[in-house]
Amino acid sequence: MKKLINNPENVVKEELEGISYAHPDLVKVFFDPNYIVRADAPVQGKVGIVSGGGSGHEPMHGGFVGMGMLDAACPGAVFTSPTPDQMLEATKAVNGGAGVLHIVKNYTGDIMNFEMAADLARAEGIDIESVVIDDDVAVQDSLYTAGRRGVGTTVLAEKLCGAAAEERRSLKQVADLCRKVNGWGRSMGMALTSCTVPHVGKPTFDLPEDEMEIGIGIHGEPGRERMKVKSADEITEMLMEPIVKDLPYKSGDEVLIFVNSMGGTPLIELYIIYRKAYEIAQKHGLKVVRHLIGPYITSLEMAGCSITLLKMDDDLKKLWDAPVKTPGMRWGA
Amino acid sequence: MTISRDDVLMWIKNYAGVIRENKEYLTDLDAAIGDADHGANMDRGFQAVLGKMPELADKDIGTIFKTVGMTLLSTVGGAGGPLYGTLFLQAGMKTAGKMELSLEDLVTTFEAAISGVVMRGKAEVGDKTMIDALTPALEALKKASEENQPIAEALAAFAEAGKKGMESTTPLVAKKGRASYLGARSAGHQDPGATSSYLLLRTAADTWGDA
Numbered sequence: 001m002k003k004l005i006n007n008p009e010n011v012v013k014e015e016l017e018g019i020s021y022a023h024p025d026l027v028k029v030f031f032d033p034n035y036i037v038r039a040d041a042p043v044q045g046k047v048g049i050v051s052g053g054g055s056g057h058e059p060m061h062g063g064f065v066g067m068g069m070l071d072a073a074c075p076g077a078v079f080t081s082p083t084p085d086q087m088l089e090a091t092k093a094v095n096g097g098a099g100v101l102h103i104v105k106n107y108t109g110d111i112m113n114f115e116m117a118a119d120l121a122r123a124e125g126i127d128i129e130s131v132v133i134d135d136d137v138a139v140q141d142s143l144y145t146a147g148r149r150g151v152g153t154t155v156l157a158e159k160l161c162g163a164a165a166e167e168r169r170s171l172k173q174v175a176d177l178c179r180k181v182n183g184w185g186r187s188m189g190m191a192l193t194s195c196t197v198p199h200v201g202k203p204t205f206d207l208p209e210d211e212m213e214i215g216i217g218i219h220g221e222p223g224r225e226r227m228k229v230k231s232a233d234e235i236t237e238m239l240m241e242p243i244v245k246d247l248p249y250k251s252g253d254e255v256l257i258f259v260n261s262m263g264g265t266p267l268i269e270l271y272i273i274y275r276k277a278y279e280i281a282q283k284h285g286l287k288v289v290r291h292l293i294g295p296y297i298t299s300l301e302m303a304g305c306s307i308t309l310l311k312m313d314d315d316l317k318k319l320w321d322a323p324v325k326t327p328g329m330r331w332g333a
Numbered sequence: 334m335t336i337s338r339d340d341v342l343m344w345i346k347n348y349a350g351v352i353r354e355n356k357e358y359l360t361d362l363d364a365a366i367g368d369a370d371h372g373a374n375m376d377r378g379f380q381a382v383l384g385k386m387p388e389l390a391d392k393d394i395g396t397i398f399k400t401v402g403m404t405l406l407s408t409v410g411g412a413g414g415p416l417y418g419t420l421f422l423q424a425g426m427k428t429a430g431k432m433e434l435s436l437e438d439l440v441t442t443f444e445a446a447i448s449g450v451v452m453r454g455k456a457e458v459g460d461k462t463m464i465d466a467l468t469p470a471l472e473a474l475k476k477a478s479e480e481n482q483p484i485a486e487a488l489a490a491f492a493e494a495g496k497k498g499m500e501s502t503t504p505l506v507a508k509k510g511r512a513s514y515l516g517a518r519s520a521g522h523q524d525p526g527a528t529s530s531y532l533l534l535r536t537a538a539d540t541w542g543d544a
Binding site for chain 2: 215
């Protein structure tokens, strides 16, 4: 294992210390239990938005705390769900009297820990809504699985719901918006390489030099199918076609295309993927009205990408363009 | 023959040692069908539990179990945290104020603990989870209690049924948890959660076998 770390046990703690030194104007970092809140929390009268998950997906979620996006994030150990005590403290810290929305990715650990945290917060008199993101079309048969995983749409939902909360929409309205975004977003990812969890010290799975894994999740868990590496255009088709078919998106629909790096793939390759994704969208009559390109929901140093398509309407376009000021996403402010 | 509060503390302490010894084994099992964190997570949790031992020295069994449960809940993370946390919290509710446990008490305690895991995880036998080891073990313990077997024999049957249950997960296709995303590819691997659960039962039998 070759990594820029000191001690595998201290990876998350030292990362959080770095964040606290870098962004004191945007966020406050708390330790034991670990959570990050926006610097001006709680914002009175505004719905608080809390998310969280394993570390190793940076900038998600801690990098999305700030004006116009999340009020708090709870980082777990690498690829491990955070715990209910973190979520409870974060929820209390951002409750400005209008209730708190938990945005939860559909992973068994995240679901169970957030359920327990929501029960504890309600017992303290805080209104809680929980919305589960499950947008991964790679998981086909949801009757016999834990259901579709939450992946790229999570980033978009956090941005859009954050903007809606800034407008002082109610908890129910923000939660309904989050469900709508989840319903309109679809993702699929792939890996060219595995990744190494620091405290494990060896790659999560073996992937031969000339093979790739299609339908990968974000925790280095193996995907749906393994095959010889193909060209960027062929890979983009293999990701885009199941997405477009799934919703289904219709000719004339407006969409946002989000091309995400799994961590190790450079921007030059993401634009090659975006190029083909854009052309495929056009072929289906979809109008690409917004885009996001870069590493936003990563799996440590894994090389690979994911594509997310989100159907847009006027409200979503307005919320997408609204100012956001966080360590990992910033425009208009 | 009963299990004393000291026996209970010894069980927890021994299990922390067993987890440390099997940390890499559990993580390797998890790497095959999950996300390679089960051993590390359980070890982090039970090392934190060891840190609580001094304050439990004079406490009743219910308080011991509740403290273990709360500690696991706030340190393990993943699915293991809520599941093992719930297991011990539910055991703690059944044993509040008790300083020793009879075989009948053990049956009601494990019954509550395992029902808690079923409720939290919404899994059934055959889904390739902890439940596959825990449920048959509980059935064996109940049967031994009804037959008025000595505690040592009842616990041996308990651990043996847990072992068979754990082994039964190998050919199964996972229907819950992260392994379920693999579909048919999850078959042929023993479930890490069922394995750590079996080790918990085995440690109970080993620790209490001569109680």
